[in-house]
Amino acid sequence: MSVIGTRMLRKEDPALLVGEGKYIDDIQVEGQLWMGMVRSTVAHAKIAAVDLSAALEQPGVVGAYTGADLADGYWIAPMPCAWPVTPDMHNPPHHPVAIDTARYVGDIVAVVLADSRYAAADAVEHVVVDYDELPVVATIGDAVADETLVHPDLGTNKCYTWALDPAPDATAAALDTAPHRVSATFKQQRLIPTAMEPRGVLAIPSPHGGDLTLYSSSQIPHILKVMVAATTGIPEHSIRVIAPSVGGGFGAKLNVNADEILAAALATKLGKPVRWTETRTEAAGSTTQGRGQVQHIELGADENGKLTAIRVKLEADMGAYLQLITPGVPLLGGFLYHGVYETPTFSFTCEGYFTNLTPTDAYRGAGRPEACYAIERAMDMLAAEVGVSATEIRRRNYVNGGDAFENWESPAGIVFDSGHYGPSLDAALEAVGYDELLAEQAARRTEGSRTQLGIGICTYVEICGLAPSRVLGSLGFGSGGWEHATVRMLPTGMVEVVSGSTPHGQGHETSWAMIVADKLGIDPAHVTVLHSDTAQSPLGLDTYGSRSLAVGGVAIDMALDKLVLKAKAIVAHQLEASVDDIQLEGGMLSVAGQPDTAVPIQGVGFEAFTAHNLPDGMEPNLQEAVTYDPPNFAFPFGTHVCVVEVDEDTGNTRVRDYVAVDDCGVQINPLIVEGQVHGGVVQGVAQALWEGAVYDDDANLLNPSLLDYLVPSAMEVPNITTSFTVTPSTSNQLGVKGVGEAGTIGSAAAAINAVCDALSENGVTDIEMPATPQRVWRALHAEEIGAAS
Amino acid sequence: MIPAAFDYAVAESAEHAISLLGEHGDEAKLLAGGHSLLPMMKFRLATPAVLVDVGRLDDLRYIRQENGHIAIGALTRHTELEHSDVLGDACPLLKHVASLVGDPSVRHRGTLGGTLAHSDPASDLPAAVLALGGTLVAKGPNGQREIAANDFFTGYFESVLADDEMLTEVKVPVATGGWNYQKFNRRAQDWAIVGVAVADGGAGVSLVNMGSTPLRASAVEAAIAGGASAADAAAVAAEGTNAPSDLNAEPDYREHLARVLVERALNAAGVD
Structure with missing residues (x-):
């Protein structure tokens, strides 16, 4: 009897549900010391002085260190960035504790060690830091202007320019002569990953045995082991890394963090266990964030709306320093800005910029939701420009006319294993009741209803199954796949x-x-x-x-x-x-x-x-x-349809229905697949409607808690109908593709397409994410509001 | 998320709590449900030296109808209001509003007296008590006094309650006339961006999160009393308010929401 394809209940769940999971904070050891991080309260400053004396006198405190104290012997190299995307990429030194300059709010400027978490937190308040404040680069726009510099030694805020642009002249010519053109700029706001379990670390040395056991709430114990060795100088064969039960990561635990390096180094030096768990506020402002891009996309199409050219230019916010794969994240989307469509020419350029903000890095989808968003929003705009429906513009441009294909060479120069986009759209439209929805939308408009119906469609494709090692090598990635x-x-x-x-x-x-x-x-x-x-x-x-x-x-x-x-x-x-x-x-x-x-x-x-x-x-x-070592990536795809109701009087958007038709190839356990799609859809819709890190002009994070950073709850989650097509991958013997990120890839685009569809009769063509009620209300009533003020 | 050190005392009675408050002055805070105070302590926005836990004073947990009003013990949990048959019959507005506070875990901990004493202009229940024309009973070292809800709130997180007083009871009139509560927010568990409570067919109208305290919408009440339509009454909803600005809403949008929500609430309460 076949087990693959059955809805087996998860083996993990009984233990997790009764509290038998062993997360970092469940592991307590005798004699452990807690780190407390003294974090910069300003976004950019010379650290004029750090006075540790009062902290050292606090009860339970056993040590306190500045960056300068630790630079002498606690590490042998700066924190690692494993993805130099170009040979001339700037990677300024990033120390676990800042030595003379703080470059974002949350940058660590000193560490205290105490015998309890409370004593450590109290001692942190007694460290006095004297900051000489410097001008701040608070946005990508500030960074591009290149007047104020995050790293003056570099002479520029630009970290790198990476191009996938085989025929720029052909692209330009095709755009110049296209009967139909779309030119749009989209902003991908920064997102705070917000795993249910915050990050934490516990380093247990064996002073006489000479080895170190490092527990970390990490997605990458193997990579972490290598990087801790390379950064601290502790021999790799002496390090054992354990990721115990880990309560979510979403990419933010795909990193090597200052706390991990500090715990390993301090534990080894002192011969005592050293631990730390971030608070939710530290998680929000100091652990890596996701997205953070400005996207410029241009489409050219012939009279019939068939694409003739796509040109994309990104400005990507690196934050203050490069973390493990910061510079590469936007490039993971670079190969996908043509989406599921054929185009004769394709140009992609990405510029990375430093800002005085928390470093960015991977977040569920990592570059691919951004790519999908830009092309799928732009395709809706092209449909309006050509005068055809959102479904028709897609059908006219799908790879191979929407029919099945295998091993298709994309305009970005990679080979899609398999795809079959037409039936995906058909299935999604049928499941959502598209014709009835169109009739309802028209009826509401005729009746003058103040609640508009919007239907947003998105067909996505993504790159999974990272990755053929040689391909990673060609992209400058510092590891195999x-x-x-x-x-x-x-x-x-x-x-x-x-x-x-x-x-x-x-x-x-x-x-x-x-x-x-x-x-x-x-x-x-x-x-x-x-x-x-x-x-x-x-x-x-x-x-x-x-x-x-x-x-x-x-x-x-x-x-x-x-x-x-x-x-x-x-x-x-x-x-x-x-x-x-x-x-x-x-x-x-x-x-x-x-x-x-x-x-x-x-x-x-x-x-x-x-x-x-x-x-x-x-x-x-x-x-x-x-x-x-896989011979190729895998390319899951699907069509999502989001149905929203937008209240014109309040600007509120309610997600009324959501249909996800996904194709991740052969499924091992459909129950797990559906769970991944549910979570992914919610995460993508959350970007569209609720979430976004907000910074003020001085680069202070204004919503560092779950009070203000609106992760949706069960009450907001829409009804999600999942169904699937199955197009086996040609990349591997199981025919599987991957589904961990799929739900996230297309859902923000589907949701915003829906909001814009709802408002299309009101002259609104685009809305920035998150589409908050206030933002929608202002877009709807721009003229009256302007007249009144 | 790690509070500063504090002492903790369990009150055996209201009188005991009041004497502890007298002993420690403004260094002490009463702990009831803890759903407002404890988060502020974890952020170190509040650092009381002593917590006086009144959460076990079960004799202050009751809902009973007496002499044309309903008396509610100050330690009554939101969930008890939410599921109260007495309120369902005699004051459905309060029962309904209680069901919209936070999420189930908040409602199982939070208390009516606690939310009133906390005096958060964004909270639901204070505005409901205000619209209902409720009365608050406070006990102090010199006995007890009654304070009209209208006179209770003095500023952002501030009330007329003295440092050594505690709320023991809340009285609301029997109110079965047209009522409604509009709560506008982005997530169900959140505070209202703007809220509107309508009691007694529009005789009492109050606004949530439109100033430094829960506010009576006096202009709206006057308009209704003068026979105005719901639409005309709603048009003056922002009068006398001082709408705050935050990430969810700037003042002009809040004022607009107040007008929209007041009209909806009046309509739902049966005022055309």
Whole structure:
């Protein structure tokens, strides 16, 4: 019986639901010291003086350090940026504690160590920092102006210029001569990732043994291990990193942070456990944020609305420093600004800029939701320009006319594994009741209703399954894109999977057990998964970019193939049959056509363990390993339709209905897939309607708490109808694509397209995210408001 | 998110709480549901030296109808208002408004006396008590006094309550005439960006988050009393207000919302 494709309940959940999860704060050790971070209260200043004396006299305080104190011997290199996107990219030194200049509100200027979290928090208040304030770069616009500099030594705020522009003249010519043109600028506001569990770290040294165990609420224990070694100088083979239960990450735990470096360095120097957990306010202003782009997009189209050219220029906000993959995030979208459409010419340029703001980095979708937003908003504008419907403009431009395709070479020079966009749109329109909605919209307008109906359509595509190592190399990325899996059958027939993928809520333990159960024909309960601990799973590249299944899961499937082959060889040897004649069915190995020869594959584990009767030269034990480097990415796609009601009197938007038709290729567990889509949709709609970090002119974050930063709750979440098409990937043997980010990719565009559709009769053509009631009201009543003031 | 050090005392009775308040002066704060005070302490916006916990004074948790009004103990939780049959029959506005405060966990902790004493102009229940023309009973070292809700709120988080007084009871009249509450916000759990309470067919109208205190919409009430239509009455909803500015709304938008919501509330309360 096939296990793949069934709606198996998650193995993880019973323990998590009864509180048996072990998150960072559940791990308490004797003698631990708490770090307290003294953070800059100004966005840009020379640190004239730091007075630690009063803090050092506070009860429970055992140490306090400035950046200058620590620079001498606590680290050997600045914090890492692993993605130099161009050879001439500027990467100014980024120390765990600022040494002479603070460059954003929240930049660490000193650290205290105390015997409790409360004592540390009290001591932080007694550190006196004397700031000589400097002018501030508070926006991308300020940065581009290049008058005030975040890093004066560089002589510019520009970090890099990266172009994917094979034929700029052809693009320009096509745009110049296009009968229909669209030119638009969109702003991707900064988002605060807001995982349910904040980040935290606990470093436990073994002063006499010389090693260090580093617990971190991280998506990337394997990468963190390398980077802690490279930054602190602690030998890599002495470091063990464990990501225990991790309560969400959304990209913000795909990083190497100052607190991790400081905990490792201080614990090693002092020989005592050192820990820290961020407050929600620290999470908001000091942990990396997402998005932060200004997008300029131009479309050219012929008389029929068929695209002739797309030109995109981005200005991307790096923040004050480069974190682990800060500069590369916008480029992950760079290959996708033509969306699901064919275009003869395509030009993409991205400029990265430093600002006096919190560093940006990956956030669910990382570059791809931004790309989807720009092209899908622009396609609605093109539809209006050409005078056709939002559906028609898409159908005229879909890759291969909306029909199925495989291995399509995109205008950006990459190969889409497979796609089939037409039926995706058909299914979404039918599920949402599109014709009825159009009739209702028209009726409301005729009746003069003050509540307008808006229907927003978005067909998205994304790049998942990061990534072929050579491609990453060509993009300057400082790592490969492979994943490792070891599968071993224990003497009792139970199976251990060792995976380099690192779950933080995705349900890997369930999905991996299902792959094993399906292949071997055994009970999923007989499978356990070891992960997220570099001592148990030494090889791995962790979880981000919707890569776990398409890379890590495939590695497991390939290791299982090897394991089955070995099991067959043992059985063939013992039955004196040819290995080619051995078949595996329902967990039983037998000689084809001789059912009486059947032996359970779970018994072969014992045979391999005792090694009493193995073929000559065969190694004992049933254990196989694969390190899989994918030959290509995978390209999930789908069509989302968002239906909103906009109250013209208050400007309020209510999401009335939401249909998501997604295609992530073959599904291992549809229950998990649906959960990922639900969460992703909410996160994308949240960008459209609720969320956004707001800074004042002095670059102070004005909404650093969940009181003011509006993460939607269950009450706001729309009814989401999910359905799926299945177009197997050609990139891997499971035919899977990835779904961790899919829901987020298209949903902000669908929501804003819906709001703009609702307001289209009122002369509103665009609205900035988040489309707050006040913003919508001002857009609707711009003339009256202007006249009254 | 980590409060400064404080002492903690459990009050055995209202009198005990008042004597503790007298002992510690303005260093002490009463702790009831804690849903306003504790977050402020975690942000270190409030650093009381002593918390006097009155949350266990169950004799101040009651809702009963007596002599044409309803008496509600100050420690009554929002959820008890929300599910009260007495209020359902005699003061449905208060029952309904209680159901819209925060989220279920807030409503299971927060108390009516606490929210009134906190005097947040953005809170729902103070505005409802104001529209209803309620009376607040405060106890202090020299006995108890009654304060009309109209006279209670003096400024942003400020009331006439003395440092050594505590609210013990809230009285609202039986009010079964046309009523409505409009709460405009972006998330269900949030404070109102603007709220409007209408009691008794428009005789009492109050505004949430339109000034430094919950406000009586006096101009609207006067217009209704003078026979104005709901639309005409709503047009003066922003008169006498001092709308704050925050990330959700600037003053002109708040004033506009007040007009829109007052008209909706009056209509829903049966005023055309």
